Amino acid sequence: MDRLQAMQVFTRVVDTNSFTRAAETLDMPRASVTTIIQNLEAFLGVRLMHRTTRRLSLTPDGAAYYERCVRILADVEETEMTFQDRNRKPHGKLRIDMPGSIGRAIVIPSLCEFHSRYPDIDLQLGLTDRPVDLLQEGVDCVVRVGALQDSSLVARRIGLFEGVSCASPAYLERHGTPQTLEDLENHRAVNYFSNRTGRVIDWAFLVGGKEVEIKLSSIVSVNDADAYVTCGVEGFGLIQPARYQVLPYLKSGELVEVLPDFKPLPMPISAVYPHSRHLSPKVRVFVDWIAEVFDRCPLLSGRGSLDKTCTKRTPEERESGTTFETPVVTEWVA
Template identity: 85%
Template structure:
């Protein structure tokens, strides 16, 4: 029995809470995962976990063995990386997840650059607007918008999410232009709801340096970035998307900015990965690279806003520059 492999399989089963998900993330047949765990328990002479059709739970021995396995595997990875970093480029499968619009408009157009730098990395890119559990799903790194709340994860800030409140001219002709937050009580909004909880996400404004949340009434709620903007363009109500998402529509007059003196609360954009003593080289280089991408876009790095001259230049150059278009919501917060 390969004891190191057995430790890797065992910790992955615990992290994902599933034999099937562990097998998928390790590229092993499920039957092999089951056999490895059975052989490991036989070798150790103790049961490591209780298995039912619905859930897995560690025995006391299993919990103690898991903690030691995590330390041992971290030591092994760190030792290997210390020798590899001097004579090898980062390599292996790298599982990344991010909101679809970030991947489609910012990352994918530049993937050839990443592949040229790191040809030995097999990048598996998930594009979803739902929250991803890194440990449960075996994902190495995710891009998220909002404050990090999970203490088991590490976040590196790579950009700033600037939002804008706007609506279609037809909607404003019918319902009027709001001038204060109190005026929003008589207006409708296209709401954005969490894929995880189904809860509608409140709007947030920055007023005198403080966050002010506003609950918006509406007859339509969506959980997709493109649908969110489309509903706004069709006049279903006010929307509060990312500026990059609607910049061309604002320039063309298809959308009109509302409450320009009361900006939506800016939010950090972060690359998030599990906490460990050693960050693997392939994750490190990806995080460094994607931070470069965000830094190249003035609106994503916080150097420009809708009111500054560089915004118009950014729009005029959008044919050759990546553009981000994801709603300013906390849907992707850990």
């Protein structure tokens, strides 16, 4: 049995959700497709899919095998492309995952620029705050906030998450405005809990060069960044979101900054992808592009200001910028 061909046939059946359509796109007899899938299941010793006259559905083993096949076939395609045509533009399917707030506010508004540069890349953009297993789920690259940990991955810092402590005017009118960190004991917050662990993430401040964590009580906790901000605007308690995310609310007065002398602990924003000696060209160009997008956004590049917005950089400015890649060494929190 040609295992590479079997993988190609299996993934095409899954993608088209039909043995007949898979056979047509592969220019093969339908009987051959059926035989290849049967032989593949016999070779693996598991059932990959449930088949009825109306529909196909993957078994848990089939879903796991599909994700691995997609990645293996993509690696084969990219390896062949490297040697076949070194001048060919990056192409193919590219699966990216990132927090919804970053995707909607920063990345999606600039996607036309990316598509203009790389029209042959089919971008699949997942917007989620949940942890993603890149290898198991066949994701090429994720954008995440905070420290990370996985020795099989590489993280490239592309920005800086600068938080701001704030609350609605209605909340401050009812409970007063905190002046010191000790005052927070008499306040409540909207708490944010981790999708991975379910643990509430404590507030963190940078005081005298050291991190200070504070637990706040709450009457509502969420695990979604947009819901987190909405709860703050509605007056459920103090919040500590990204400054870029609440900039319109701060300008309109729907949210008011508190404790301006006690800055939240900044966190790195990283593009994370599997460690490989030959980084996929499509992943490389995406990471380079998103790093450029973040670099021209003052609120995400460490040059934050309420009066600054994202701008395009000149070629000279892009050439003077620096980037770096480091092995992931600590646990990620977003």
